[in-house]
Amino acid sequence: MPGRLQHKAALITGAGSGIGLESSLLFASEGANVLLIDVNVQAAEKVQKLIAERYPNVKSAAIKADVSKESDIKAAVDKAVExxxxxxxxxxxxxxxxxxxxxxxxxxxxxxxxxxxxxLKGVWWGCKYAILAMRNNPTDASKGLHTGGSIINTASFVAIMGAATPQLAYTASKGAVLAMTRELAMVHAREGIRLNSICPGPLKTPLLMDFLNTTEKRERRMVHLPMGRFGEAIEIAQGALFLASDESSYITGTDFAVDGGLSSCY
Ligand code: NAD
Structure with missing residues (x-):
């Protein structure tokens, strides 16, 4: 059975850990060629090695890039196209x-x-250079390949609702990711470029576990979780796979919550 991303090429930022790591493995397992980028290049290289071992039929590479630097993102997108x-x-x-x-x-x-x-700025650079590249995608209808593409921006549940443990800059940055993604989705819809935000709930990844670094802080956050547990990075990767694939071909401009119901509950 062909993979859900067969013949497609994907670039994943923050690919060395958590959501990026699981998405890199999942996208490759579904047939995508993948370029992994991370400021921690050793971590991304480890993930690339796993992909090369498990999925020898896909092309993969890992490079160092800091998403906050425009020149790094431009170089990474150029590398993917090359x-x-x-x-x-x-x-x-x-x-x-x-x-x-x-x-x-x-x-x-x-x-x-x-x-x-x-x-925020890192997501802007990623959108900018991806849009420029996607406009030039060669068409091969026999393989389901067309100009355009899918851009997925990771926001957070805190972009929709305030966090009880204060993190002002983080919350503001993620709210802005939602707003920027919606506008870009509208501007580029007629070019066949879809843009969606994914809003993870609290996850058992280093990012959150390092921030909630005491049992008291974790328990305080746990009270609000309808399912009574933190999410797993693979559960976000599965949402991202749907948005990346043609199964979501009529979906753009959404705030796609993968949060165990958190943003719906009181
Ligand atoms: P993580 O810390 O496990 O992984 C993040 C990766 O990004 C790391 O490999 C890190 O080296 C890389 N990175 C950091 N700064 C970078 C930069 N400037 N350039 C390139 N790479 C950089 O985190 P995660 O939990 O997988 O988070 C991934 C995304 O999901 C983040 O945008 C985060 O805000 C969001 N998110 C996480 C949670 C959660 O609970 N973990 C919840 C909602 C949203």
Missing amino acids: LFGRLDVMFNNAGIMHPEDDNALNTEERIWDLTMNIN
């Missing part, structure tokens, strides 16, 4: 939650700027 001849899926997933991010009174400007540069 390696795979096209870019069908851009997963702008890399993000940080800084331990010193706090409420409006205590958050320092440098934490705000660092967070915005990675979580």
Whole structure:
């Protein structure tokens, strides 16, 4: 049976850990050629090695890139096109939650700027260069390949509802990702370029577990989780796979919640 991303090429940011790691493995298992980027290139290289072992029929590579730097993202997108001849899926997933991010009174400007540069500006650069590449995708109807593509931007449930443990810069950055994604989706819809946000709930990944670094903080967050558990990175990757694949061909501009019901509950 052909994979759900057969013949497609994908670029995944923050591919060395958590959601990016699981998405890289899942996309490759569904037939996509994948370029993995991470500021921690050793971590991305480990994931690439696993892909090469498990899925020898797909092409894969890992490179170092900092999503907050425009030149790094341009170079990464150029690399994907050079390696795979096209870019069908851009997963702008890399993000940080800084331990010193706090409420409006205590958050320092440098934490705000660092967070915005990675979580928001990094997504802008990723969208910009992916859109430029997707416009030029060669068409091969026999393989279901066309111009255009799917861009997925990782936001968060905190973009929809306030977090009880304050993280001002993070929450603001993720809210802006939703707004930016909706506008880009409208602007580029007629080019066949779909843009959607994915909004994960709280997950058992290093990002959140390092932030909620005491049992008390984790239990406080757990009270709000309808399913009574933190999510797994693979559960977000499965949502991203749907948005990346042609199964979501009529879906653009959404805030796709994969949060165990958190954003629907009181
Ligand atoms: P993670 O910390 O496990 O992985 C993030 C990866 O991004 C790491 O490999 C890190 O090296 C990389 N990275 C960080 N800064 C980078 C940069 N400037 N350039 C390139 N790579 C960089 O985190 P995760 O939980 O998998 O989070 C992935 C995304 O999901 C983030 O955008 C995060 O905000 C979002 N998210 C996470 C949760 C959660 O509970 N974990 C909830 C909602 C949203």
